Amino acid sequence: MTALTTRLGIAYPIIQAPMLGVSNPALAATVSNAGGLGSVGISASTPEQATAMIAEIRALTDKPFNVNMFCHRPEVANAATEAAWLAHMKPWFDEFGATPPSPLASPYYTLVDNDAMVDALVAAAPPVLSFHFGLPSADAIAALKAAGIVLFASATTLAEALQVEAAGIDVIVAQGTEAGGHRGVFDPEHGDAGIGTFALTRLIAAKTAVPVVAAGGIMDGQGIAAALTLGAQAAQLGTAFILTPESSANAAYRDALQSARALRTGLTAAISGRSARGIVNRFHLEVGGPTAPTIPDYPLPYHAGKALVAAAVAKGNHDFSVQWAGQAAGLARALPATELVQTLVAETRAAQQAQAI
Template sequence: MTPEHRTPARTSRVTELFGTEVPVVLGPFGGVSSVELTAAVSDGGGLGSYGLYGYGAEAIRNTASLLKEATARPFALNLWVPDGSEGTPLPQADFDRYVSTLRPYFDELELPLPQMPDAYLPDYGEQVDATLEARPAVVSFVFGVPAPEVVEEAHRRGIVVIGTATTVAEAVALEAGGVDAVVASGMESGGHRVSFLKPAEESLVGTFALVPQVADAVGIPVIAAGGIADRRGYAAAMALGADAVQVGSAFLATRESAAVPAYREILRSPAARETVLTRVLSGRLARGIPNRITAELTDPARIAPFPAQNWLTGRFRPQAAAQGNTGLMSLWAGQAAPLIRHDSAADVLAELLAGAPA
């Protein structure tokens, strides 16, 4: 992004903490993050973020190197905190049963049925080590409180730490865990509900209720997320006590995004007026635009637990995306998706900042 397209500086506790110019954070996307979009938001004065779900250590190092080549501005790398269930293997009979449920989709896309892997996810410790070695300006976490030694090592390296909360209790736990800022993620947010103290279904607090309560409960900066896509959402979040906003869907629909054209088109279509909370695609509760697969797999007994379900559907979702088959893709989207109007990251930033006081 060229200097003439950079949005005017808007200082807050968050901009001072991150070394950015405007209090806007790009939501980290698992699977559809792009170097181009992350760099565009950072170059525009905000904090670009890149989701590292499923990345091994070498991929993390390579991604961080590409980001540093693409932007000299601060950016964040995002990790999922494990809850201990990720390493539990499925019995072969259960794995085969879940594969059988998904077989029609593999057959339709002319893909072979997958064999049970040795592991569904890379080693979390190796992910953390590679991320901290890369020294991004910020590292953000979802699904839990990072371990004290991780926070301590991040701070030793001069890295700011963000946690993500879906309830006030989670925000308080994150502050006690030493994070420097907290994202208050309202239930309107697209993608996974990143709850960790109680089940996600019991942690569905709306942004307007969550943000002011979190702002009252913690002393660290608060970043509002959920239902924010234009200047009105930005202004409302700041009025509620947020120090910054985090925006996902509006940036996901831009040309800099890694979302395939069919995904970007459906985000701008009347279909985006309806979203559902579903475990079908990953085994964890997430908000997205309903499609064929979410309608067909309605029996919870046919859905593997996370991360097995995410791994299994991940064997055919890329092929579906390549074919523009939106019926078999993860169409994560927030409830503010119908407010999407802009096609570039620069225009989204300008629209958001138009909600700031003169």
């Protein structure tokens, strides 16, 4: 138990990370029913679809859960940059007899300047709402808090964490560079400090008064115990939950995660337009290689990226597939979600006892 688990009303300081495309209501509800905090992403959803997803989770659990929304700046289109990017990608589309989509359109919604989604979330009032890639407006934050929603926000630096604290957010998710998926960096044009989970968790726990959740490279109870020792009040695990039967990961993703390939993860912005960590494949090495021109604004390139993946998969090729994974992916276990949560709890207790001096 930590002050945060008490506040949230969950049994264990274990959060199944929101993973758009991999998490789903069944996984989230199973984790919440097991005593953790399950999460889903709603950034590919319209307000109506998000409302329906929240209702679906509520039908599966009466425990708290988290919904996650991107807060990136609305994309800035640039026809010349996009044309150059699509010309760069053409050889790989040619390989699979496909044509790149044009013009590029955003596959995702942001909560920034999105009153319809704020209104839907205020009405649905999920127990927890988490933000990634920045923060929505002060008005949106005030409305969501007034609806009784506990707000989380990712931070990849102490400076971002201080912004989160100043905005009145309840919980900071310290996302280290080890983390699978997209870096939650607020302003990518200012670069990525690349701080690891160990240093970042300690920095934010020591320098802010807001409860901290550690995320990135945590795969087992030993990792959770380490995060709690560093001052985190919970750990958020993404990659550890990909191999659960409840997740939406496809067979090729599961195979890759259980192969030696999972031992080599890397960051690339070539897939979506923002830096994200996944199992290194031809998308990282070739499309994102040294000949890549300026990448269009996030998430426009994802339109082309998803189309290339689909064209390759249609020909039985998974060399370009989006397989986000964190640096400790080699520790992922194929366990049902309930059993995984129970195993994590037992391991954490054992690790904490082993630490006693």
